[in-house]
Amino acid sequence: NAGVTQTPKFRVLKTGQSMTLLCAQDMNHEYMYWYRQDPGMGLRLIHYSVGEGTTAKGEVPDGYNVSRLKKQNFLLGLESAAPSQTSVYFCASTPPGGFQPQHFGDGTRLSIL
Amino acid sequence: AQSVTQPDIHITVSEGASLELRCNYSYGATPYLFWYVQSPGQGLQLLLKYFSGDTLVQGIKGFEAEFKRSQSSFNLRKPSVHWSDAAEYFCAVGVPFGNEKLTFGTGTRLTIIP
Numbered sequence: 208n209a210g211v212t213q214t215p216k217f218r219v220l221k222t223g224q225s226m227t228l229l230c231a232q233d234m235n236h237e238y239m240y241w242y243r244q245d246p247g248m249g250l251r252l253i254h255y256s257v258g259e260g261t262t263a264k265g266e267v268p269d270g271y272n273v274s275r276l277k278k279q280n281f282l283l284g285l286e287s288a289a290p291s292q293t294s295v296y297f298c299a300s301t302p303p304g305g306f307q308p309q310h311f312g313d314g315t316r317l318s319i320l
Numbered sequence: 321a322q323s324v325t326q327p328d329i330h331i332t333v334s335e336g337a338s339l340e341l342r343c344n345y346s347y348g349a350t351p352y353l354f355w356y357v358q359s360p361g362q363g364l365q366l367l368l369k370y371f372s373g374d375t376l377v378q379g380i381k382g383f384e385a386e387f388k389r390s391q392s393s394f395n396l397r398k399p400s401v402h403w404s405d406a407a408e409y410f411c412a413v414g415v416p417f418g419n420e421k422l423t424f425g426t427g428t429r430l431t432i433i434p
Contacts, residue, residue, distance in 0.1 A: 211363070238419065238420050240421070242424075247329070247426055248426055249326075249410060249424040249425055249426040249427050250364075250410065250424040251424075252421060252422075252423075255419065255421060257419050263419070265421070266423075297363055297364070299363070299364075301420055303420065306352050306354075306369065306371070306414050306420055307420075308366035308369075309364070309366070309420075309422065311362075311363025311364045311365070312363050313361065313362050313363050314361075314362075314363060
Protein backbone atom coordinates (compact mmCIF):
# COMPACT_ATOMS: atom_id res chain seq x y z
CA ASN A 208 0.00 0.00 0.00
CA ALA A 209 1.84 3.09 -1.25
CA GLY A 210 -0.29 5.77 0.51
CA VAL A 211 0.52 9.21 -0.90
CA THR A 212 3.16 9.39 -3.64
CA GLN A 213 4.66 12.62 -4.88
CA THR A 214 6.49 12.98 -8.20
CA PRO A 215 9.20 14.21 -8.66
CA LYS A 216 11.17 14.21 -5.41
CA PHE A 217 13.59 16.93 -6.53
CA ARG A 218 13.59 19.48 -9.29
CA VAL A 219 15.57 22.54 -10.28
CA LEU A 220 13.92 25.09 -12.54
CA LYS A 221 14.93 28.35 -14.10
CA THR A 222 12.84 31.46 -13.52
CA GLY A 223 9.94 31.56 -15.93
CA GLN A 224 9.82 27.83 -16.60
CA SER A 225 6.67 25.84 -15.93
CA MET A 226 6.17 22.47 -14.33
CA THR A 227 3.59 20.21 -12.74
CA LEU A 228 3.90 18.32 -9.49
CA LEU A 229 1.90 15.13 -9.24
CA CYS A 230 0.29 13.72 -6.11
CA ALA A 231 -1.26 10.28 -6.23
CA GLN A 232 -3.08 8.48 -3.40
CA ASP A 233 -4.37 4.93 -3.35
CA MET A 234 -6.57 5.20 -0.24
CA ASN A 235 -9.71 6.43 -2.02
CA HIS A 236 -9.63 9.65 0.00
CA GLU A 237 -12.00 12.45 -0.97
CA TYR A 238 -9.98 15.38 0.34
CA MET A 239 -6.54 16.34 -0.93
CA TYR A 240 -4.25 19.26 -0.09
CA TRP A 241 -1.12 20.96 -1.34
CA TYR A 242 1.15 22.69 1.19
CA ARG A 243 4.44 24.47 0.94
CA GLN A 244 6.99 24.33 3.76
CA ASP A 245 9.49 27.11 4.25
CA PRO A 246 12.00 27.55 7.10
CA GLY A 247 10.43 29.27 10.08
CA MET A 248 6.98 29.35 8.50
CA GLY A 249 5.62 25.87 9.03
CA LEU A 250 3.24 24.44 6.43
CA ARG A 251 0.99 26.77 4.51
CA LEU A 252 -1.97 25.58 2.48
CA ILE A 253 -1.78 26.43 -1.23
CA HIS A 254 -4.88 24.77 -2.69
CA TYR A 255 -7.15 21.93 -1.72
CA SER A 256 -9.86 19.71 -3.17
CA VAL A 257 -12.89 18.14 -1.53
CA GLY A 258 -13.61 15.78 -4.38
CA GLU A 259 -13.02 14.91 -8.00
CA GLY A 260 -13.50 17.93 -10.23
CA THR A 261 -13.42 20.47 -7.37
CA THR A 262 -10.63 22.74 -6.19
CA ALA A 263 -10.39 25.71 -3.84
CA LYS A 264 -7.83 28.27 -2.78
CA GLY A 265 -5.92 28.01 0.44
CA GLU A 266 -3.79 30.51 2.29
CA VAL A 267 -1.11 31.13 -0.38
CA PRO A 268 -2.59 30.32 -3.83
CA ASP A 269 -0.98 33.01 -5.98
CA GLY A 270 1.28 31.70 -8.74
CA TYR A 271 -0.13 28.17 -8.55
CA ASN A 272 -2.91 26.27 -10.26
CA VAL A 273 -4.35 22.86 -9.47
CA SER A 274 -6.52 20.21 -11.06
CA ARG A 275 -8.34 17.13 -9.74
CA LEU A 276 -9.53 15.32 -12.84
CA LYS A 277 -9.32 11.93 -11.15
CA LYS A 278 -10.10 11.21 -7.52
CA GLN A 279 -6.71 9.67 -6.86
CA ASN A 280 -4.62 12.45 -8.42
CA PHE A 281 -4.08 16.08 -7.44
CA LEU A 282 -1.81 18.14 -9.69
CA LEU A 283 -0.05 21.36 -8.71
CA GLY A 284 1.14 23.59 -11.53
CA LEU A 285 3.56 26.47 -11.66
CA GLU A 286 2.94 28.39 -14.87
CA SER A 287 5.93 30.74 -14.60
CA ALA A 288 8.24 29.78 -11.79
CA ALA A 289 9.72 32.48 -9.55
CA PRO A 290 12.55 32.24 -7.01
CA SER A 291 9.99 32.92 -4.25
CA GLN A 292 8.47 29.54 -5.07
CA THR A 293 11.61 27.71 -3.98
CA SER A 294 10.26 25.46 -1.26
CA VAL A 295 9.42 21.94 -0.20
CA TYR A 296 5.95 20.97 -1.35
CA PHE A 297 3.83 18.42 0.46
CA CYS A 298 0.66 16.73 -0.64
CA ALA A 299 -1.79 15.22 1.84
CA SER A 300 -5.08 13.38 1.70
CA THR A 301 -7.83 12.47 4.14
CA PRO A 302 -11.32 11.01 4.12
CA PRO A 303 -14.13 13.51 4.84
CA GLY A 304 -15.74 13.98 8.23
CA GLY A 305 -14.36 13.92 11.74
CA PHE A 306 -10.94 15.32 10.97
CA GLN A 307 -9.34 12.01 10.17
CA PRO A 308 -5.51 12.13 10.11
CA GLN A 309 -4.04 13.70 7.03
CA HIS A 310 -1.72 11.30 5.20
CA PHE A 311 1.32 13.07 3.81
CA GLY A 312 3.66 12.30 0.96
CA ASP A 313 7.43 12.60 1.42
CA GLY A 314 7.60 15.96 -0.31
CA THR A 315 9.04 17.53 -3.45
CA ARG A 316 12.04 19.78 -3.05
CA LEU A 317 11.84 22.49 -5.70
CA SER A 318 14.53 25.08 -6.41
CA ILE A 319 13.97 28.01 -8.73
CA LEU A 320 17.13 29.69 -10.00
CA ALA B 321 -9.43 33.33 11.58
CA GLN B 322 -7.64 30.76 13.65
CA SER B 323 -3.91 30.79 14.34
CA VAL B 324 -1.31 28.71 16.12
CA THR B 325 1.83 29.83 17.92
CA GLN B 326 4.76 27.60 18.81
CA PRO B 327 7.05 29.88 20.79
CA ASP B 328 10.07 27.57 20.81
CA ILE B 329 11.93 27.27 17.51
CA HIS B 330 14.49 24.77 18.77
CA ILE B 331 14.71 22.70 21.94
CA THR B 332 17.56 20.46 23.08
CA VAL B 333 17.06 17.81 25.74
CA SER B 334 19.11 14.93 27.05
CA GLU B 335 18.08 11.39 26.30
CA GLY B 336 15.91 10.12 29.14
CA ALA B 337 14.84 13.60 30.22
CA SER B 338 11.27 14.82 30.12
CA LEU B 339 9.96 16.99 27.32
CA GLU B 340 7.31 19.67 26.96
CA LEU B 341 6.63 21.48 23.69
CA ARG B 342 4.40 24.52 23.85
CA CYS B 343 1.48 25.38 21.61
CA ASN B 344 -0.99 28.23 21.89
CA TYR B 345 -3.96 28.76 19.62
CA SER B 346 -6.30 31.59 18.80
CA TYR B 347 -9.92 30.85 17.92
CA GLY B 348 -13.28 32.04 19.13
CA ALA B 349 -14.42 28.63 20.28
CA THR B 350 -12.77 25.32 21.01
CA PRO B 351 -11.07 24.12 17.86
CA TYR B 352 -9.83 20.70 16.94
CA LEU B 353 -6.17 20.42 17.98
CA PHE B 354 -3.43 18.21 16.63
CA TRP B 355 0.24 17.43 17.02
CA TYR B 356 2.17 16.13 14.02
CA VAL B 357 5.80 14.97 13.84
CA GLN B 358 8.14 15.23 10.86
CA SER B 359 11.30 13.18 10.60
CA PRO B 360 14.02 14.48 8.26
CA GLY B 361 13.18 14.05 4.60
CA GLN B 362 9.70 12.77 5.30
CA GLY B 363 6.14 13.97 5.47
CA LEU B 364 4.19 14.58 8.64
CA GLN B 365 2.69 11.91 10.86
CA LEU B 366 -0.15 12.43 13.35
CA LEU B 367 0.87 11.99 17.00
CA LEU B 368 -2.44 12.79 18.67
CA LYS B 369 -5.56 14.92 18.43
CA TYR B 370 -8.10 16.59 20.71
CA PHE B 371 -11.72 17.14 19.81
CA SER B 372 -13.60 17.23 23.09
CA GLY B 373 -13.95 15.43 26.41
CA ASP B 374 -10.97 14.43 28.52
CA THR B 375 -8.45 17.24 28.29
CA LEU B 376 -5.47 14.88 28.55
CA VAL B 377 -5.03 12.89 25.36
CA GLN B 378 -2.68 10.04 24.70
CA GLY B 379 -0.94 9.54 21.40
CA ILE B 380 1.52 7.29 19.69
CA LYS B 381 5.16 6.83 20.67
CA GLY B 382 4.43 7.60 24.34
CA PHE B 383 3.39 11.22 23.78
CA GLU B 384 0.53 12.98 25.51
CA ALA B 385 -0.94 16.48 25.33
CA GLU B 386 -3.12 18.52 27.64
CA PHE B 387 -5.76 20.97 26.48
CA LYS B 388 -6.14 24.00 28.74
CA ARG B 389 -9.01 26.22 27.66
CA SER B 390 -8.14 29.00 30.11
CA GLN B 391 -4.65 29.30 28.62
CA SER B 392 -5.59 28.50 24.99
CA SER B 393 -2.84 25.93 25.08
CA PHE B 394 -2.26 22.39 23.90
CA ASN B 395 1.21 21.43 25.10
CA LEU B 396 2.86 18.17 24.11
CA ARG B 397 4.71 16.10 26.71
CA LYS B 398 6.76 12.97 27.02
CA PRO B 399 8.15 11.66 30.31
CA SER B 400 11.38 10.27 28.90
CA VAL B 401 12.69 11.04 25.42
CA HIS B 402 14.58 8.64 23.19
CA TRP B 403 17.15 9.51 20.55
CA SER B 404 14.59 8.51 17.91
CA ASP B 405 12.33 11.37 19.02
CA ALA B 406 14.62 13.88 17.37
CA ALA B 407 12.41 15.50 14.73
CA GLU B 408 10.34 18.58 14.05
CA TYR B 409 7.00 18.89 15.79
CA PHE B 410 4.04 20.85 14.51
CA CYS B 411 0.93 21.90 16.36
CA ALA B 412 -2.14 22.42 14.18
CA VAL B 413 -5.70 23.66 14.57
CA GLY B 414 -8.81 22.82 12.58
CA VAL B 415 -12.23 24.39 12.80
CA PRO B 416 -15.68 22.85 12.31
CA PHE B 417 -17.14 23.00 8.81
CA GLY B 418 -13.76 24.03 7.45
CA ASN B 419 -13.34 21.23 4.90
CA GLU B 420 -10.90 19.53 7.24
CA LYS B 421 -8.32 22.25 6.61
CA LEU B 422 -5.54 22.61 9.12
CA THR B 423 -3.58 25.68 10.17
CA PHE B 424 -0.10 24.74 11.27
CA GLY B 425 2.29 26.40 13.68
CA THR B 426 5.83 27.19 12.63
CA GLY B 427 7.22 24.07 14.27
CA THR B 428 9.67 23.20 17.03
CA ARG B 429 12.84 21.31 16.18
CA LEU B 430 13.82 18.82 18.85
CA THR B 431 17.44 17.76 19.30
CA ILE B 432 18.34 14.89 21.63
CA ILE B 433 21.80 14.75 23.19
CA PRO B 434 23.28 11.58 24.69
